[in-house]
Amino acid sequence: MNCEQIRELMSEHIDGVLDGDRSRDLIGHMAECGDCRRELEALTKTVSALRDLDALEPPADLLEGIHERLSLESTFGPQPPSRIAHLFSLPWLRASAAAILLVGVICIWGLHEQGTVCERGDVHVAEATRRQNMDNYDGATLAAEADAAYPPTGSKGADRHYTRKKKEILEEGHEHDENVIAGKGSKSPVSPVAKPGTSDPMNAESGVADVVPGPKPGPVGPPGVEQPDERKDAPRHPLHQDGTMLADAEHDAIFKEASDAELGQEYKTAEQAAGEREETGPAVDAKNQLKPGSEVRKATPPNKTKEQPVEILLASADHEAALRAIAGVLPVSDQKRKLETEFALAREVTKKEAPTKKRYDVVSRTDNKTVVSVSIPATSYAELMKKLRAVGDVSVDQKYDQAATDTETRAKKQQRLPHEAASRQVQAEPREVQVRITIVTPKKK
């Protein structure tokens, strides 16, 4: 055996687990190799130093911490960060997520590039085709409308898009009506609203906004991928990309397309929705459920508030700012907040998702009054009130206002001290506050 082979045996020799033959080889080699003797001596000293390292005392409250953790998991289910982190530890999933993100970024970039020039065009095309259907415009008038809708801009991409739109108007006639309004019939990726069948932020909102820790319920389709969606045939409103709504005249023209009867079937009143939200299970007695060896079960979601919604009257000249303020307190990302506001009206005629997932409902809308029912995190009530006061005059019943403020205070305390709450088996506070806001806007002449 050479020195290198002998040195590989030294560790086992020190532990006394080297078999007889190899042990004899090592000892024989030591007798004649000074370098290896010094190596063995240094390694022996190293192992001795390793074994001399002091053991640390575990924290005195370790057992208590374990109990708290078990209580928490029993109440709220396994903590999400580790589960999500585990998911994202899978290389293929990381790669998929990166790919989806990349496609999303490209789509958003595309919207920014072309959306501005197209939004105006889409409105005019919609108006033109609608008028064509209603009034049987002749071809020349229609062509004139299309030309008016799409004047040459000098931008190559925009002009190409306009030319295609004009062609669609002239060739497809009646078939190309409301779908254009919704940005659906066109293959162009430039409509500022999400296309049906693609990733819909309104579907995603409930998952993101869920107050109960846990993975999002239901996947969100990647942008550009067609997915089954019963709402795909419903018309949508083109909205300006900067989040502002259409001018009243434009909006009214489009909005009349949805019949009141249809709306009546699809909408649930706030009271009905509140009734459905109340159908939750009993609170969990965490500690009594602890039993080693059993899977820590997911608890039922915390009780949602059973109180009446907080009624707020908001007199605001800026209707859209009020809608944005309301959407702004929903616990979703900034981008989704913006989209949420943009889609607020679109949802009026397209929402068919399960009522329990709704957090933002436009209950009714007239020329100067809109009633919005929104479910916000209890901790965001003050923020909502602040935002509303910034856009108009707010009136709220003091009794309900105080109750919501108290709920918020308790929820924030529970948020700060979850362990304490769990260890004391404090009844989980309602984590959401139901608010019903009536926005009154002066009529425009």
Add this chain to the structure above:
Amino acid sequence: MSNQIETDELVRRAKDGDMAAFDELVRVFQGPMFNLAYRMVNNREDANDLTQEIFVKMYRSIGKFRGDSRFSTWLYTVAANTCRSRLRQLRRVSSHETVRLDSNWDEDTTRSIEPVDSGASPVEELERDELKQCVELAVAELPEEFRAIVVMRDLQGLTYQEISGAMECSIGTVKSRLSRARTRVKAELRRRGLV
């Protein structure tokens, strides 16, 4: 042997849902588990959290322990897997912060190597402290698989067989990794003129 019998009895009771037995198992194994966790993450707070996670996993899955191996070996397997998982998470958070060395050395480490009155001269005490500190740093710099094995073997005295079971690898792999880990530590000590 009596300890093993007591442990087996505690495990049996814990599997039947006895929380007191579960608590007792935690008390018996919290020292080795905390020290293993500490050596893996080099931070007392994270080690506390990691140790809690190990015992929560033990709680969840003790019903699946069939007694084919010693309970301690099974628990070390749970611990090793939990440590691997945690280190993966930490690497994602900061790929350059797997260990906290000179700049951030935990005060507990310093406390643990405070000189004790052993009758040695002050110079000898200083040399011993320096050696300990260097060994700690060298261990912290080892790759995680090497580190886990050297901690289990040299700091906690597990047999090759037990380490093989805990790390779910062959005894040959354990021998090889242990030898390389010790050689690396030795090289670090030699670089500092301590061996």
